[in-house]
Amino acid sequence: MSERTGHAERWERATEWPLMATAVAFLVAYAVPILWPDVGTTVRAVCEVVQWLAWALFVLDYVVRLLLAQHRGRWVLRHLLDLAVIALPLLRPLRLLRLVTLLNVLNRRASVGLRGRVAAYLTGGSVLLSFVAALAVLDAERLNADASITSFGDAWWWALTTMTTVGYGDTFPVTTTGRFIASALMVGGIALLGTVTATLASWLADRVREEEAASDDVLVELRALRREIAELRAGRADSS
Amino acid sequence: MSERTGHAERWERATEWPLMATAVAFLVAYAVPILWPDVGTTVRAVCEVVQWLAWALFVLDYVVRLLLAQHRGRWVLRHLLDLAVIALPLLRPLRLLRLVTLLNVLNRRASVGLRGRVAAYLTGGSVLLSFVAALAVLDAERLNADASITSFGDAWWWALTTMTTVGYGDTFPVTTTGRFIASALMVGGIALLGTVTATLASWLADRVREEEAASDDVLVELRALRREIAELRAGRADSS
């Protein structure tokens, strides 16, 4: 049992960097034919192959981690997102979510506080999410006659106005695929916004708490208690 | 008195699943003629009958619970929403709010923490709210000449952009009924957003508190106090 856990940990440590490289390769292979649609047939084929290879590696990693898991049923339940990402080949953009592990790895390497890690996630996650959503929506919308998103500049601008919930309405998806991507982006944007607020709130609450610490009822009570006991000891020493 | 409370509890346990089934039947009977407007007259009539039966069951449940309540005046005040849902037959969509009890029941069955339950409510409530609002607004808007919401796809997309407060403006209600539904959806959306933020904030605050627990002034003081008393006891043992 504990031997298997050891194997699982060693596997995760060993595959960290290769999987990150795979995710980056997948992102590049995904982005190139979308950003430069008039690229040659060879490049297009290479990108296609790289995408499939990356997917195969993700499947391999998933299977190995499943086999090494202590309680396989529970492990599957706790990694449902991983399963969705590799099991739905039609929802290509979702596979790019695997790139979030990159942030995870970078963060574990750096030794910063929780709030620093949250800030890094927010910044990295926002940039990655908007970039991937822009790519995906551009891919879905470009060939539609009514589309208002026809260049990568438009697409990123749209992603930004959506994530911040500004939503001017100058650019918006009109295809069903585009609307699904937009839905995912909105949910992601709300979560990011919520975390920004939460980070600020807890930081501020701590600052205020520090200022008020001196006048804290509990501390006042505790210090009085300590004095009382010190006197008790002193009294005992006198009487003996 | 306590006998009546026992009756009330037994009634609620016994009607939990039947009421849930009734709510689901009502939702289906409400959705079918809206989603497929060219359905036959028979199906339409069946749906109408099912809706009225479901309403009758809700009224019955309300009356029984009122009769079994200990303090009837207070009970009515605490269940004003239940009263509104059954007393206003013209506001059909609002009756669907009864479906939220479904989440309630599912949650009580599962034994998860408060935060897990909140997450389940958020997800379930969002999907249910957007689905019902999309149905209701589609029913209200479809026949209007200026309507920008003419299919269920449009309606759900509108519900999503409204709940997230993105509001592109490509789809919006133009009828008075549609605007009332939109108002309810906006208020619901804000509440959901606020709870998302609150959940994240309290989760994060706890994580930070745990990390800082070791350096907590109060705990430091308490441990010093304990050492002091331990020494006091030891001193007593020596002197006796």
Added chain:
Amino acid sequence: MSERTGHAERWERATEWPLMATAVAFLVAYAVPILWPDVGTTVRAVCEVVQWLAWALFVLDYVVRLLLAQHRGRWVLRHLLDLAVIALPLLRPLRLLRLVTLLNVLNRRASVGLRGRVAAYLTGGSVLLSFVAALAVLDAERLNADASITSFGDAWWWALTTMTTVGYGDTFPVTTTGRFIASALMVGGIALLGTVTATLASWLADRVREEEAASDDVLVELRALRREIAELRAGRADSS
């Protein structure tokens, strides 16, 4: 000095209900000519007179309270909003903010907890703010050729989409006055939204804290301490 404070308090208690009645009268006199623009000249004149009388009473109240204040300079600084509301006759809608005192009075009468009072303020404040903003923007926009807000229905719908920051863009002010009113409404909407979130967050945090109270480090430590002292006392009793 303390005599003057007593006078101030008695003045505020005595003028509470009359000022509230004045504010309601002002609101009615403000709303009538906007809601029914083709009302007769007599009614219009009466409304105008009522508005000026109400304004005169507010000025009188301000002056009396200023004269009765202990530190007049500080009092003016702490009541800058009151001053702005009565000193700017051109910004008629802002005077209606005086109506918020109505909520204040109603709340002091009821004996509910802080969170209950916050919820009442949120609901009352939202309805009042949206109603007043809708009236003001309708008054400002109606006669403009490019206006998208031409009926009270449009105006309230606009107020709602603005306060919730949804902003479809189907209705928006085009005049400078309308934009100033919109600015005030946006700021008010953000504050309301922020308080909704804050209320939810603090309610949720309390619920979680209650559940975790039993496993609180500080409490565990304290109870151990208490046992220790109980044993110390028992030991003392034995040895004597």
Added chain:
Amino acid sequence: MSERTGHAERWERATEWPLMATAVAFLVAYAVPILWPDVGTTVRAVCEVVQWLAWALFVLDYVVRLLLAQHRGRWVLRHLLDLAVIALPLLRPLRLLRLVTLLNVLNRRASVGLRGRVAAYLTGGSVLLSFVAALAVLDAERLNADASITSFGDAWWWALTTMTTVGYGDTFPVTTTGRFIASALMVGGIALLGTVTATLASWLADRVREEEAASDDVLVELRALRREIAELRAGRADSS
């Protein structure tokens, strides 16, 4: 080492007011040719010179502070925003962020609590941010044929609808520069909104905590503990 720190502090105290004046001068010189585009060539040239002089002074201040820093590497990392503001001459509007120091200075002069200072930052920061963004976007958009922002009124209105995430869509940037400015404004707006919420949340949480302090488990336990020890001392006094 400590001598150098002393120099750094004296430098910051001495340059506080001159740098603030420089920032104001820069803002005026930046605003004048944008607000009045048909101003004479001489005025335009003077504004250009003032902008360059202000920039030179900011560079000088940066270099001096860098030389006086104890750990230069760490100082550069902690002041990356300062570096970005002075190192990117093409992104003129960003340099105006230096004006935020003005709020910093004003705040340090006033002796108010943390929450008062946060409120002042929110108000001042919002006005400054919207003003600067309006200027910058007007400068970028005015000459574009498709622009919906053609006057300072439009620009400020756009800044407000963007910061509050309302986003009607009646005014929005169409140039790339304008979109970059909008991105910065959106991020700033979210941060401001988050802080508003955080301030309200922590204020409310404190109010509720005060009300509940009397029934706090920890305090109850502590007071019981104190009584116990008092009795212990009393008992000791009796037996001796």
